Amino acid sequence: MGRSWALGDLLSTLFERRAPTGAASGDAxxxxxxxxxxxxxxxxxxxxxxxxxxxxxxxxxxxxxxxxxxxxxxxxxxxxxxxxxxxxxxxxxxxxxxxxxxxxxxxxxxxxxxxxxxxxxxxxxxxxxxxxxxxxxxxxxxxxxxxxxxxxxxxxxxFNRGFLVLRRIDWDSPAALLERLIAYEAVHEIQSWDDLRRRVAPKDRRCFAFFHPALPDDPLIFVQVALTRGIPGAIGPILSKDREPLPPAEADTAIFYSISNCQAGLRGISFGNSLIKQVVEVLGAELPQLSTFATLSPIPGLVRWLDDTGIAHPVGPAEVRALAARYLLEAKARDGQPRDPVARFHLDNGAEVHAIHADADLSPRGQSQSLGAMVNYRYDPARVEDNHETYATAYHVVATREVKALVTPGADRARGTRD
Structure with a gap:
């Protein structure tokens, strides 16, 4: 940790520009x-x-x-x-x-x-x-x-990847930086300092961010990671204040449960792909027993898609999962890519749609955006490059048999409709 921050300090010093004396007033x-x-x-x-x-x-x-x-x-x-x-x-x-x-x-x-x-x-x-x-x-x-x-x-x-510095953020990081995490968190709101501590302090939790030497104290993007046994199907247990931390040596899975871009002015400049790949490398080196890398992700456009297409909101978990699968696998934007922005991000990075869960996010946001459904995107290091090529050439959505089986024929089905 200390070496990482020292490197960041060195790079920021190299990039520092000292203001010349007698600067113009700026009245013109x-x-x-x-x-x-x-x-x-x-x-x-x-x-x-x-x-x-x-x-x-x-x-x-x-x-x-x-x-x-x-x-x-x-x-x-x-x-x-x-x-x-x-x-x-x-x-x-x-x-x-x-x-x-x-x-x-x-x-x-x-x-x-x-x-x-x-x-x-x-x-x-x-x-x-x-x-x-x-x-x-x-x-x-x-x-x-x-x-x-x-x-x-x-x-x-x-902001080329070559200029970016990966740092781990933990409870010992500067308070000003921790405050920024609270402000920038875009997926699962950080309710308090105690909530933040539960995300960065326990031994089975990790948080990594990219920094740029010209903005040494302000992250560009950060990811929160939970070390678990197996792939979880709900966010509640991950964020629970009553959970028992897992010894890292007993974990077999790293779950990326929140990725937040921090700088609105850098919209369209992609960092997430490099961030996930480098974090996988860091975690794999630290904990070689980890065999699975996956996300627990929101499905932010599901309810809007249902409303736009006139499909009634489902009432049972099986129906929620089936419509979520249909949305992720079949609903397309005008350019042919999946309509869901989170799906586009992970599929382009080489992940697969691994599993869909109902009643996974009971927060008001989760209910209003996706009726509580969430999805696991799995990053298999052996298949990431092939999956990326498959997606990049034809926007084909790589998914498990279990997910594909959820999509069943129906009278109102409109396969491949551009929304």
Whole structure:
């Protein structure tokens, strides 16, 4: 544990940017500060201008922020005329100089602006927060979506797996970090500090998170793990305050029961696949007797699908399981992938639909989203790659015979319907 945090401290030190003295006040309009930043060449002056621009951004109201996004979309966009000329020139003479000119013309100036803004102390965190506001604005003005493409392009590089650090979080972790876990938990709400302690302190519980050196104290994503005997079919016993901890040496199964993305501004940047794979490796090395790795996952779209398709809500556990199986195996989004977002995530990672349980989540959220049903997605290290390829080529849902047997013909069946 200590070595992990020490490594994180070292990396954050390497990435730290110290603010230059005499930074600009940021009183100028935000577009003017950005134009000056783009015209400058000195590193120190650039850091001052970047810090001033981001300071101005943080103080801006909604109207000024929207005007800034429009500035990025219009003035900082690709010049289509220059791009066309560069493409024609490269078509006629495929040399390095013309390719360089083409690549330069194809990159919107706002990408370089974002790189320069990132020079400021805390710039990465500011840009991640900026994207949250941008995504909201783009819902009203779809033309701003092209600006978001550039944020996603840069974030995909800046938050590449090679820069991420895996850390285990336990009860001895800094209090500020533990508070963030409470705030970020998105699957099973953490009710109190005692509830949190039950999830990270016992010897049969684990919590791992990815961190980035530019955000050393703020997790990007974290997963909570229960060490068990066998694959559980309900969340209640896992979260129970009265349960008896299991000696880790007696566990044969690792259950991933909650995965939470922490940074709304990094939506669309995938970390979960790498997180699960690395945690499986860590747990396998620590506890070599573990033979099964699986999830106990919610089925968040089940009730909405029932309502959208006009299917009456089932009243018995067998019927709940049957309709949940049909939903997971057959309900499709417009792109052909499974409609359920959690299913898409795990199936794309190479898991299989292993088992479906009724009355597994009795919380108000569990009842309202899935009538209390939950599902196990199993990660078999020997089959993960094949399962992923099967899913990636045709969006085929890999499932056990038991799950497939739950889906029986019915009069209202609409196989493969796009919702």
């Amino acid at each position: 309009p935000l577009p003017d500060l950005c134009r000056a930043l783009m015209s400058g060449r000195g590193e120190v002056s650039g850091m001052k201008l970047a810090a001033a621009a981001l300071s101005r951004w943080r103080a801006a109201d909604a109207a000024e922020r929207l005007a800034f996004f429009r500035f990025l979309a219009d003035e900082m966009d690709v010049d289509p005329v220059a791009l066309g000329e560069a493409a024609r020139a490269y078509e006629g003479s495929r040399d390095t100089a013309h390719l360089t000119a083409l690549l330069t013309a194809a990159e919107p100036p706002r990408q370089e602006l974002l790189r320069r803004l990132n020079q400021a102390p805390g710039g990465t965190a500011d840009l991640v927060a900026m994207r949250v506001a941008l995504m909201k604005a783009a819902e009203e003005e779809p033309g701003l979506g092209r600006v978001d493409l550039d944020f996603r392009h840069l974030f995909a590089s800046w």
